[in-house]
Amino acid sequence: MAVGSMKSFKQLNLTFPIVSATTADISLSSTANFPNFMRVQLSNSYGYSLIPIFIRALGWEKCAILYQNDTWGASGYYYFNQSIQNHDISLINSESSRAIPSNLDRVGVKENSKILQDIIDCEARFLVLILQYPAAYYVFEEFYDLGLRKGDMVILTSISDLISFSAYDGAYKYKLYEIAIPVITLYGQSWVGKLGEKALSQISNAYGNQKNAYSCFYFDSVFLIAYALDYMINRGLDYTDSDKLNNIMRNQQFYSCTGEVIIEKGSNDRIMQALEIA
Numbered sequence: 001m002a003v004g005s006m007k008s009f010k011q012l013n014l015t016f017p018i019v020s021a022t023t024a025d026i027s028l029s030s031t032a033n034f035p036n037f038m039r040v041q042l043s044n045s046y047g048y049s050l051i052p053i054f055i056r057a058l059g060w061e062k063c064a065i066l067y068q069n070d071t072w073g074a075s076g077y078y079y080f081n082q083s084i085q086n087h088d089i090s091l092i093n094s095e096s097s098r099a100i101p102s103n104l105d106r107v108g109v110k111e112n113s114k115i116l117q118d119i120i121d122c123e124a125r126f127l128v129l130i131l132q133y134p135a136a137y138y139v140f141e142e143f144y145d146l147g148l149r150k151g152d153m154v155i156l157t158s159i160s161d162l163i164s165f166s167a168y169d170g171a172y173k174y175k176l177y178e179i180a181i182p183v184i185t186l187y188g189q190s191w192v193g194k195l196g197e198k199a200l201s202q203i204s205n206a207y208g209n210q211k212n213a214y215s216c217f218y219f220d221s222v223f224l225i226a227y228a229l230d231y232m233i234n235r236g237l238d239y240t241d242s243d244k245l246n247n248i249m250r251n252q253q254f255y256s257c258t259g260e261v262i263i264e265k266g267s268n269d270r271i272m273q274a275l276e277i278a
Helices: 003-011 044-057 071-084 106-111 113-121 135-145 170-180 193-207 213-234 242-250
Strands: 018-020 037-039 062-068 126-130 154-157 184-188 253-256 259-262 275-277
Touching: 018 213, 044 071, 044 126, 044 154, 062 071, 062 113, 071 126, 106 113, 106 135, 113 135, 135 170, 193 213, 193 253, 213 242, 213 253, 213 259
Parallel strands: 018 037, 062 126, 126 154, 154 184
Antiparallel strands: 184 275, 253 259
16 A cells, blocks of 8 residues: 555545555554554565664675665665664765666666666675566666676565566566576565465465465455454444454454564554565
8 A cells, every 4th residue: 555545545534444465665654644554564664674684694794775766765775774874884885876766667777777887886796676576677687788697796685576587578587587596585474384384375276376475465464354353243343433443453463374463552563573585
């Protein structure tokens, strides 16, 4: 659920509870601004503040960063930049080569190739990439065209379906294999526990491979609503009362496809969730 949609609902005085499976924008954490919103996805403030810990665990002290220049990307960059100061990590690419316009197509990325060349020229060996699909794929292609090859740079991203090429243009796939296969992905754990394994098996049998973390978060969004409704119905409570439903949803605690789901008190965010590395 985008920030713009939430603001529109607020202006229309729509008070029913809304659960998001994928939105990570930090501004949505505020219960004061968005009292009817909650999410099972991790916010950027949590996810990107953990990346420097991971980088230090690998023994790195310097890295470069590239983020898409919109609210989502800028918030990720902000929290990453705040966190590296606590872990003695320095960014070695200049500020002018840290952001790339959002929603670029293949041509748009090529038109911004100087930014990528600057990252190569600063001799970065570790790059944190805060880009969404499909722009990230086009960036990998352009790195290839600029001469980068497998092993030249370690890239860390949060794109959980990075190695799913089913919808990718086959003519350029060899470039993606060369640059993207060694990429490290860091994202919320998915399809865990007996319920997660069973759900993944059933939908994979019905629809083919569904090993996608975002699909798993949608399951947990529905479960959050379902458990709250079940609680209210079994106790004869009025589930059409949006305020009561909102409150009960915020007090649910259960294990589902992504692990334990609890909404943090005083926030719209889920309490810390384990991350997977691939």
